[in-house]
Amino acid sequence: MDLLLLIETLADRLGEASLAALFGLATGVTFGIAAQRSRFCLRAATVEFARGQLGDRMAVWLLTFSTAVVWVQMAELSGLMHRADARMMAVPGSWSGAILGGLIFGVGMVLARGCSGRLLVLAATGNLRSVVSGLIFAVVAQMSLSGMLSPLRDTLAQLWVTTGGRNMDLLVEFGLPDWGGLALGLAIAAIALALSRHNQISAVRLVFASGVGFAVALGWVLTYGLSQVAFDPVQIESATFTGPSAHTLMFFLDRNAILDFDIGLVPGVFIGAMLAAWSAGEMKLQAFDDTATMRKAMIGAVLMGFGGMLAGGCAIGAGVTGGSIFVGTAWLALFFMWVGAMATDLLVDQRGAQLAT
Template sequence: MDLIALVDRIGEAPTSALFGLLTGIVFGVAAQQSRFCLRAATVEFARGMMQDKVAVWLLTFSTAVVWVQGAYLLGLFDSAEARMMAVPGSWSGAIIGGLMFGAGMVLARGCSGRLLVLAATGNLRSVVSGLIFAVVAQMSLTGWLAPMRDSLAAMWITEGGRNMNLLRSLHLPEGTGVVFGLATALLALELSRRNRIGWHRLVFASGAGFAVAMGYAFTYALSLIAFDPVQIESITFTGPSANTLMFFLDRGSILEFDIGLVPGVVIGSFLAALFAKELKFRGFDGPTPMRQAMIGAALMGFGGMLAGGCSIGAGVTGGSIFAGTAWLALFCMWVGGMSMDILLGGRGKPAQV
């Protein structure tokens, strides 16, 4: 069945949600098996190590860049029409929100995407933190925290009514993005070789990056034939977590890519853990970790919405199209995460996921 026939049969909105579901399943399986997590990578780096967690993050990031930029060169996707690029970006939001998100993910012991993956495998700590993250994200989007977010975001925005494309702003030739992605992938593979990371984990780390390109290609293809405007987007968890929460609370909510994405990640992560026999109920180790996780989840909810995306939404999905504010937000997430780990006295300890 071709795409037009599918849309005619089930409708545009269900098709968009179906694409989100498929993208989420692929990402969920890949992220669960690869242990992909920005928090783990930043903590490892802050502790003076360049081991498996940094290697996995770099491989996922570079794979996303190569596939997304390759799709652009082949005409399968237009990055200029992506939601993150087609609207003004906030430099101030990227800085403040990125720092908050980075600090929060260390306190919560996982970035937003990792919390969702862990929750699907029976981690009750991640369930609680994920719910707090989604509620605060919704409050930051349309609730009591929205005025504060708007004020901070408006302090310094990009010019021209659009986000900045770093490649075009630097007048770099076509194909530079692919070359950069391949160079980063080589670095990741060298780190993987030094740390003796098995091919199984490397394949799934690449799969997580490929899922980002899937989301862009799906939504772009749908936008070309849909009657109503379709947002060209891919994997992110701040907005989708809030939207998915409201979908189940408000009967007036409609299907969209976001609504399929979050359940897809849960399904994919659960199935991957089930077949790998890694399902296990886990809770908080005590009151202090619980307080830290709750505070961290709240920081991520507000910070991610302010920064224009989470560690995956801005850090990988936005980074793969070279959106200026996404790269700044990613840098600030690294700084925020490393700084919080140092404040918590983590140096010298193993970087656990």
């Protein structure tokens, strides 16, 4: 039985909405397990880089990013997905949103000591700091999507948008062949593996790091397959945490909310990370160290909620998921997340440490 036939059979039995949520759950559990065991974190990678290091966090991030590109591009070449049909590619993108939102998100990511995806993974291990920050992030994301912050977000996003009614496909824009994305992913993976060997990262951790990239590809393939057999339109999407966090929050607050991929994704990540931490004996309650740390984390969560929605995705959604299909604004947002995070580490954390001594 081929994949589309299997998905069609499941859709007939479970219903399209329930199956979409189930696909989100499967993607989330895979992501949560892999992210917890690999300690994948963009914030940690940017901090290492800002301090002139190419350590294990940088190696893990590069391997995750590159394997996401490899898996997704292989799926594209195999006909298991079509990136041009993905929602973030098929709608206009915002260059101004990517720049401003990326910068804001990067600042918030360092202040909160983790991106939105990392906060969700840590919350599942008993980190109460991440629980508080994650809830604030979700509320502000919802405010930025359709609440009191949405007019400001819309104004900033409309300053500079892509032309032609679609986002920019970087592979098409630069005239690369169909296999160009796969080749680039393999090249980055080779660099990541060399860096991993230099840092003596265990093979198990490398497998889990590549598992995060696989989870991104899994989401793309499953939602694309469902879109091909569903009667109603289905968004082709994968792992991201800005919009889904807001949607999940509203799902539990609105009795009329419906099931979709997002509603399965966020609980799935939490469940997967919790199972991984429990099996490894890493469940541990942790609270804020002091009021200064709490204040920074709360401010960071606010900035990530607004910045992620403005940028069109978080460090995972834009930085890995959007990057894996070569969405122009996603790559730009990722670049400015790095800029914002590195500048914040230099001006806040490193300078603060120097003043303390």
